[in-house]
Amino acid sequence: MSVVIPFLAVLLAGAFAAYHRLRLATWVAISAVVLAACWFLGAHPTATLVAAGIVAAVGALLLLPFLRKPLVTAPLLKFFRKVLPPLSQTERIALETGSVGFEGELFTGDPDWDKLLGYPKPMLTEEEQAFLDGPVEELCRMVDEWEINHVRADLPPAVWNFIKQHRFFGMIIPKEYGGLGFSALAHHKVIQKLASVSSVVSSTVGVPNSLGPGELLMHYGTEEQKRYYLPRLAVGEEIPCFALTGPFAGSDATSIPDYGIVCRGEWNGEQVLGVRLTFDKRYITLAPVATLIGLAFRMYDPDGLIGDRRDIGITLALMPRSTPGLEIGRRHFPLNSPFQNGPVRGKDVFLPLDQLIGGVDKAGLGWNMLNECLAVGRSITLPSTASGGTKWAAVVAGAYARIRKQFGLSIGRFEGVEEALARIGGKAYATSALSQATAAAVDRGDVPSVPSAIAKYHCTTMGREVAGDFMDIVGGKGIILGPRNIGGRAWQASPIAITVEGANIMTRSLLIFGQGAILCHPWVMKEMKAAQDPDHAAGLREFDRNLFGHIGFAISNAVRSFWFGITGAKIGKAPGDDYTRRYFRKLDRYSANLALMADVSMLLLGGKLKFKESLSGRLGDVLSHLYMASAMLKRYHDEGAPHSDRTLLAWAFHDSVHKIETALSAALRNFPIRPVGWLLWALVFPLGRRAVPPGDRLSHRVAALLMAPNEARDRLAQGVFLTPGPNNPGGRINSYLAKAIAAEPVERKFLKALKNSDIEALDFRSQLDEGVREGWITAEERAQLEELRELTLDAIMVDDFDTEELRSAGYRNLPDSERARREAA
Missing domain, CATH: 2.40.110.10 (Butyryl-CoA Dehydrogenase, subunit A, domain 2)
Incomplete structure (x- = not known):
């Protein structure tokens, strides 16, 4: 056993140095100290000397430039030039015109969360608020x-x-x-x-x-x-x-x-x-x-x-x-x-x-x-459109689900509807945070190429998903078009946004990771420029500097991935409060996973990576949800970390984390070089996958939050048009929520008494008359129930039309003979 100890000590010293990203000279020094300790504590002397020789050889080869450059750097530069993906002029321009903001931190494997939390809270001026x-x-x-x-x-x-x-x-x-x-x-x-x-x-x-x-x-x-x-x-x-x-x-x-x-x-x-x-x-x-x-x-x-x-x-x-x-x-x-x-x-x-x-x-x-x-433009219009639609859907669907009753219960009490409400609420929180984050990046002076693609793709995708869940909840109120309709036009329009400013399939499979892996990576762009430098000596010198930074970076992310995997990312320093600290640790883990996967993919696949669109899309999903979760945490802390928002944050965060692990596992299972995929799985998921989608209890809490007035619901609804009026049926429905809730105890009391009585009245008003006479309800309570019936009727009523009203103007303007011919045909 003593033979193994010196090698294990060197390995642990290397892991410690890699995790903390210490310099190579520091690792050599630490290794020398632990090997000296092994020698004096009686470890196998030959093994200790062999281990010391290995450390000395590696240290000399990598720390001495006159050895490192001809023996290591030059051959690797030659190899790098071979695997370097050829860039067209248009690709080069796309990479050179973007700038890197916080998304660059997500490729480091050790994001600087203080940088994120230190960004000023986005605020409107008085003039903008007045507008x-x-x-x-x-x-x-x-x-x-x-x-x-x-x-x-x-x-x-x-x-x-x-x-x-x-x-x-x-x-x-x-x-x-x-x-x-x-x-x-x-x-x-x-x-x-x-x-x-x-x-x-x-x-x-x-x-x-x-x-x-x-x-x-x-x-x-x-x-x-x-x-x-x-x-x-x-x-x-x-x-x-x-x-x-x-x-x-x-x-x-x-x-x-x-x-x-x-x-x-x-x-x-x-x-x-x-x-x-x-x-x-x-x-x-x-x-x-x-x-x-x-x-x-x-x-x-x-x-x-x-x-x-x-x-x-x-x-x-x-x-x-x-x-x-x-x-x-x-x-x-x-x-x-x-x-x-x-x-x-x-x-x-x-x-x-x-x-x-x-x-x-x-x-x-x-x-x-x-x-x-x-x-810049893609950062605003489509993400903001999706944010407005999803936030509106969350509050209106919540109010409708509380007011609309089936089988004697608000439909929002049924677990199937709760699931849909929870998805709407969680995705509304996510789209709101993501769209605001990209707008804030533009205001900081960034040209957010990668975040704009992330926001465009994920906000419009979630917007389409929310439109589907909304239609499931409101049913006929959504499918019957007319002035009273809610949701139908949004459902029809939802696929439009995914086709413009870059089709969503292309955005996901080519742009997000394709640009991010080069533009946001701390070393790759520098290495590419060095490799293409016409001045060979200057290029070699610059490549040497960046290459070994990159090698240390890659080893560090492998170690960090494994450590976070076996500890469940529950150990380590993290920012935030007692509630969000665990969330930041999870993102540290997935950042290390992303950086490791990006390095291995680019190293082994080279120029072929741009054609591996499924792999690129999955790694893009990891990057996207890392950025999205970061935006959620930023928003939560900018709002003063309100306790009532934790339910929405938790649902949206766990949904993103589950999707990160799903994307990572799919990328590893389908990695083009199978043995490499198995090795990466051992580093990324040493104890298997652990993230699960939001559970039923959490979904129940999100649904309940949307179906009752509260601070979190009000915050989610900020910035959408909910003023009740003749042209705003959604606003009217939302305005009815408080009255509907206040009337529920009276309604339950009345219906229970009615069920246990033998009165013969069949219509609602006659039953209310009997209720007052029998003393089940007071006159004031009768008025409350009448108002509840009226607002419920407005909430669920749909429109009907004469056939001629629905015909196109072109058909209506046809000559009578032509109309008669078509009718006969």
């Missing part, structure tokens, strides 16, 4: 979903005018150009509230403030372009759209076939240098009403009129609606959600070069510009 309480609230009151979706298939003129008058289209435009100059947080809050009342209104307001002419001009436009267009955009004098997607270039925007040839042409009666454009775009939101079209195309200069390059690259231009040859097509009709959307086409359309965004100097830089602006 939410004033114009946004008033706009929500004006919205009539039935009129927008069924009667007009458009916003009413009064709503269009109100949006323009109050500069909703200019939220992101600086005040110096006539805009509101709002923060990303305010932008998020406005879209969230509008989405809770109408997805058509939120998308109409969201698009001009997202990726489009306004944002592109602010970042890249010439001063002349800014002075002319931004004030007009801010007040709605110009309505913008951006034409990127085409029939042969959807999510693969870099392959756009639309082109422009540099040439001379006529513009405003003068011969000028410009581009002659041919393009075919579709799915362009606001195109049917737009007066200013942003256009992405590939620019060519075959005659060398502006330089030496013939293929200049993707370029962006501004095209007035009046441009000769521009064709704004008829409207698309996206899943019965009539926001303005349609095709844009043109053949041999001439534009002068000063219509290029940023002028000639920015020609060919369109992909860089789009990547940076897309990361």
Whole structure:
């Protein structure tokens, strides 16, 4: 046994040094001390000397540069260049235009939680809060979903005018150009509230403030372009759209076939240098009403009129609606959600070069510009829309489930409905935290490429899932369309968000981990740059520095993964309070797991990793839920760690943790190199998987929280439109909750007495008369039950129509003879 002790001592010293990320020289020193102790305590002398020799050899080889560089670094650099995934120009641009925020910590295996908790709490200014309480609230009151979706298939003129008058289209435009100059947080809050009342209104307001002419001009436009267009955009004098997607270039925007040839042409009666454009775009939101079209195309200069390059690259231009040859097509009709959307086409359309965004100097830089602006725009509109919808669904479904009764019980008391309510409440908490976190990142000055993809994918996915659960709970109130409907339009619109700004399948399987593994990793990008340095000596020196940092990093994450696995992540220092400290420890564990899996995958699969989309998607899920759980904890502590929010936090956190372990286990079971997968399983799950989804008791508590007034429910409902009114059935239902609860004891008393009586009255009012006469209830209680019946009826009633009302205008306007022929057929 004494033969093993020196080697075990060195191994434990190495594990200790790796866990705490100590320098290699420190490990050598610690090993020397423990081996000296072994020698004096009587361990096997030969074994001790052999162990010391191994430590000395490793230490000399790795600590002495004149040995390390030729014997270790140079061969590894050669190998690294072979496995280095080839990056296309578009991939390189995508990586170089993003910045890294807290998501980078999640790839370290040892996140700096103090950095996260130290970020300032997101706060609105007084001006921004006043806008939410004033114009946004008033706009929500004006919205009539039935009129927008069924009667007009458009916003009413009064709503269009109100949006323009109050500069909703200019939220992101600086005040110096006539805009509101709002923060990303305010932008998020406005879209969230509008989405809770109408997805058509939120998308109409969201698009001009997202990726489009306004944002592109602010970042890249010439001063002349800014002075002319931004004030007009801010007040709605110009309505913008951006034409990127085409029939042969959807999510693969870099392959756009639309082109422009540099040439001379006529513009405003003068011969000028410009581009002659041919393009075919579709799915362009606001195109049917737009007066200013942003256009992405590939620019060519075959005659060398502006330089030496013939293929200049993707370029962006501004095209007035009046441009000769521009064709704004008829409207698309996206899943019965009539926001303005349609095709844009043109053949041999001439534009002068000063219509290029940023002028000639920015020609060919369109992909860089789009990547940076897309990361910012994608962080706000779609996540905020999902957040508004899920928060609204949580409070309205909770109220409906308490008011609606079947078999003598509120339907929310049935466990099957409780499960659906819990999913809605937990996901509403998660989407709210995630969407706010990405908005806060933008306000900190980040260009959050990876977080924006995470927020876009997961918020829209959870939004679709919540819409399904909501429809299950409200039943007929959701499937019967009409002015009283709740949920039906949201259900119809829910798949739309998953297809835009990068299809969700692509976002999950390619973008999140594909970008994150390189952009957020603390060493990989540095190694890639060193490996591609044309100065061999400088490249070798830089690669040497980063390589051994990376090796120590990888060993540390292997040790930390194993340690956290065998201890259940229950030991170790962590921030937070007594309640959240255990949550932070769990995230430490999964961060180490992610970093280990990323390193092994990139090392062994190299360039093939980009084609392993299932593996990439699963590791992307791990990263996403780590980021999402971090956002939840940040929100919880920003709110002052309210005890009443723990139920929602616990459900959402355990749901994310379960999904992290599910993704990790699927990645390991399907790892392309099976023996490596088995070894990684031993490090990641040494005692097997332990995380489980939220249990029944926790789901019961979430459902109960949604079905009764309380502080946590009120906090969850903040920022959504719940003002009761004739055009807001969801707000009315929510307003009935307190009265319905107050009437429940009286209702139970009355029904019990009625059941045990022999009265013959059959209708409700006659039964109430008997109840008062028999002394079961007082006159005041009778009035309370009548009010309960009225509000319950309003909560559950649906609409009906004459057949002619439901027929399309085109059918109604057919000549009588044609209608008769069709009826006969």
